[in-house]
Amino acid sequence: MMKSLVSGLALAVSMLAMPALAAPAAAATPEAPAAAPAATPADVDAWLASADKAMAEQTVKSGHVQWVYQTYVNDDTAGIVADSDAAGTLLQVAQAKQAAAFAKVPGLSPETLRRLTMIRTGITTPAPSTPGAAEEFSSLQAHIQGIYATGHATRGGVSISGHEVENAMITDRNPDELKEMWLSWHDSVGAPMKADYARMVAISNAGARELGYSDTGALWRGNYDMTPDEFAAMTEKVWGQVRPLYQQLHCYVRGKLNAKYGDAVQAKTGPIRADLLGNMWAQEWGGIYDIVAPKGAGDIGYDLTDLLKAKGYDPIRMVKTGEQFYTSLGFAPLPKTFWERSQFTKPRDREVVCHASAWDIDNKDDLRVKMCLEVNATDFSTVHHELGHNFYQRAYSIQPLRLYEESANDGFHEAIGDTMALSITPDYLVKLNLLDPAKVPGPDKDIGLLLRQAMDKVAFLPFGLMIDRWRWGVFDGSITPATYEKAWNDMRLRYQGIVPPGPRGADAFDPGAKYHVAASVPYTRYFLARILQFQFYEAACKQAGWKGPLHRCSFYGNRKVGANLDAMLKMGASRPWPEALKVFTGTREMDGGAMLRYFAPLSAWLKKQNEGQDCGW
Ligand code: X8Z
Numbered sequence: 001m002m003k004s005l006v007s008g009l010a011l012a013v014s015m016l017a018m019p020a021l022a023a024p025a026a027a028a029t030p031e032a033p034a035a036a037p038a039a040t041p042a043d044v045d046a047w048l049a050s051a052d053k054a055m056a057e058q059t060v061k062s063g064h065v066q067w068v069y070q071t072y073v074n075d076d077t078a079g080i081v082a083d084s085d086a087a088g089t090l091l092q093v094a095q096a097k098q099a100a101a102f103a104k105v106p107g108l109s110p111e112t113l114r115r116l117t118m119i120r121t122g123i124t125t126p127a128p129s130t131p132g133a134a135e136e137f138s139s140l141q142a143h144i145q146g147i148y149a150t151g152h153a154t155r156g157g158v159s160i161s162g163h164e165v166e167n168a169m170i171t172d173r174n175p176d177e178l179k180e181m182w183l184s185w186h187d188s189v190g191a192p193m194k195a196d197y198a199r200m201v202a203i204s205n206a207g208a209r210e211l212g213y214s215d216t217g218a219l220w221r222g223n224y225d226m227t228p229d230e231f232a233a234m235t236e237k238v239w240g241q242v243r244p245l246y247q248q249l250h251c252y253v254r255g256k257l258n259a260k261y262g263d264a265v266q267a268k269t270g271p272i273r274a275d276l277l278g279n280m281w282a283q284e285w286g287g288i289y290d291i292v293a294p295k296g297a298g299d300i301g302y303d304l305t306d307l308l309k310a311k312g313y314d315p316i317r318m319v320k321t322g323e324q325f326y327t328s329l330g331f332a333p334l335p336k337t338f339w340e341r342s343q344f345t346k347p348r349d350r351e352v353v354c355h356a357s358a359w360d361i362d363n364k365d366d367l368r369v370k371m372c373l374e375v376n377a378t379d380f381s382t383v384h385h386e387l388g389h390n391f392y393q394r395a396y397s398i399q400p401l402r403l404y405e406e407s408a409n410d411g412f413h414e415a416i417g418d419t420m421a422l423s424i425t426p427d428y429l430v431k432l433n434l435l436d437p438a439k440v441p442g443p444d445k446d447i448g449l450l451l452r453q454a455m456d457k458v459a460f461l462p463f464g465l466m467i468d469r470w471r472w473g474v475f476d477g478s479i480t481p482a483t484y485e486k487a488w489n490d491m492r493l494r495y496q497g498i499v500p501p502g503p504r505g506a507d508a509f510d511p512g513a514k515y516h517v518a519a520s521v522p523y524t525r526y527f528l529a530r531i532l533q534f535q536f537y538e539a540a541c542k543q544a545g546w547k548g549p550l551h552r553c554s555f556y557g558n559r560k561v562g563a564n565l566d567a568m569l570k571m572g573a574s575r576p577w578p579e580a581l582k583v584f585t586g587t588r589e590m591d592g593g594a595m596l597r598y599f600a601p602l603s604a605w606l607k608k609q610n611e612g613q614d615c616g617w
């Protein structure tokens with residue numbers, strides 16, 4: 001996987017494709033030479049330098065190919081991207097093997113050893129050196145990504161695109177239609193991928209083993225400046241901190257859904273029906289805030305989607321407003337090419353990968369977003385998310401090595417923009433002239449504001465964790481193709497407390513109906529980001545001298561916060577992530593405490609609401 005060529009989603013795809021390091025002369029050779037027995041630390045450093053240069057060149061080439069494919073999906077571009085990805089994988093694997101061999105050279109500095117490890121773990125989906133394996137993987141990958149990008153569902157028997165069905169799930173309140181959309185999407189997109197997916201797992205596992213990892217999941221967990229086991233334990237510990245809050249939210253929301261739809265649709269006890277939560281994957285529930293808002297305290301008094309529409313916002317204006325948040329902190333405006341080259345809305349005449357992503361094509365300043373924006377609150381927040389990637393990419397482009405032009409860990413990349421979006425408070429909306437000052441909700445509406453946030457932020461946590469818990473099991477063989485679907489549904493139930501709205505057939509492959517599974521993008525990063533963004537936000541508000549309730553703080557316009565943030569962003573991946581965390585927050589620990597403090601009033605309130613309820617599932 002290549003690091004930040006593209007971040008986030010798109011990154012994902014290119015990750016599997018991107019070549020990592022290679023000495024220029026070895027660039028086309030899959031079999032890197034083993035470390036000469038007599039190699040010295042100086043030889044290793046020289047190799048690292050030339051390899052870094054080759055990696056930088058390769059990622060630029062790959063970035064252009066990926067961009068063309070993702071903004072113009074058809075058989076021709078799928079072929080081109082598969083070729084490019086295969087070449088990239090061969091190169092990256094060769095580099096990773098060489099790095100593993102060089103790691104045995106005596107007398108290496110800790111810095112050199114760290115760089116070698118980063119190269120080894122920098123690939124997301126390796127392939128073995130068996131002739132044809134990388135090519136086979138890449139063509140399977142392009143194929144299933146194409147299925148996702150061109151996938152359709154039905155609503156009232158009418159075919160609708162993936163982009164349309166995603167939006168329809170937010171607003172539709174007809175349980176039969178919701179069920180139809182949910183089942184048709186999962187059946188038509190997920191199921192056809194199953195066999196190819198199983199084959200891809202086998203290929204990448206063989207590749208991971210050649211790199212010295214037991215399986216691809218261990219390789220993924222090995223990319224966090226700690227051992228794979230330590231990383232798994234860290235995520236489990238943080239989940240343990242926040243799980244009780246999720247369970248309270250689940251209990252409360254279930255009660256409201258029961259009141260709205262009745263026992264036949266949503267029972268009072270047990271799991272929640274997955275299609276009723278305002279999102280195809282039940283990952284963020286903010287879309288159904290109207291159903292769960294408590295009388296009085298829950299009436300926030302405005303709806304951001306309505307405000308944006310009323311003020312005549314269009315997609316470009318949403319992005320300009322997002323950019324302005326960053327420039328208010330002291331960051332330089334985005335380059336002219338950003339506005340010329342980005343894809344902001346869904347083209348009418350061709351298939352594209354609509355799932356939002358942020359790109360850094362040239363490791364300098366060719367920054368772009370690729371989105372299919374609509375004017376609504378969700379996309380307004382996604383704009384802030386994507387721009388967080390772009391400003392991070394630009395900040396670390398000052399690093400002398402391509403290897404360090406990446407976030408401290410992948411959760412950091414996903415957290416920056418979300419930290420900004422937490423600052424979209426009612427007072428900030430007044431500053432933007434979106435909200436009438438007389439309509440700012442008073443302290444009696446705090447519960448409503450917090451509940452609205454929790455529906456997105458807290459609801460997401462188990463989903464953010466379970467996708468890779470499932471993939472870790474798939475990669476280590478404890479979940480087999482025969483049990484893919486059952487294990488997926490078991491984990492959805494265990495972690496999220498949700499069930500599919502209808503029976504799942506023997507051929508079903510529901511994991512494939514989620515973008516990041518189809519595109520082989522690791523997902524634990526989003527769980528980390530949900531936790532980290534509250535740590536960053538709390539730290540920023542402290543730096544800004546904020547004294548009120550945490551969720552009312554907006555650090556918009558605060559140059560001091562901007563300078564401190566820039567100091568962390570600029571570090572890129574040059575130091576282990578706990579050091580970067582310390583630079584901005586003062587602590588080296590990832591910790592759910594900040595999130596719990598943010599939601600503390602809501603947590604107390606939820607417990608009261610749920611008294612006497614049979615919570616859990
Ligand atoms: O994929 C994304 C971003 C791009 S990196 C839009 N997210 C995850 C998802 O949509 O599943 C952001 C939240 C989680």
Ligand code: ZN
Pocket residue numbers: 007008009385386389413414
């Ligand atoms: Zn992202």
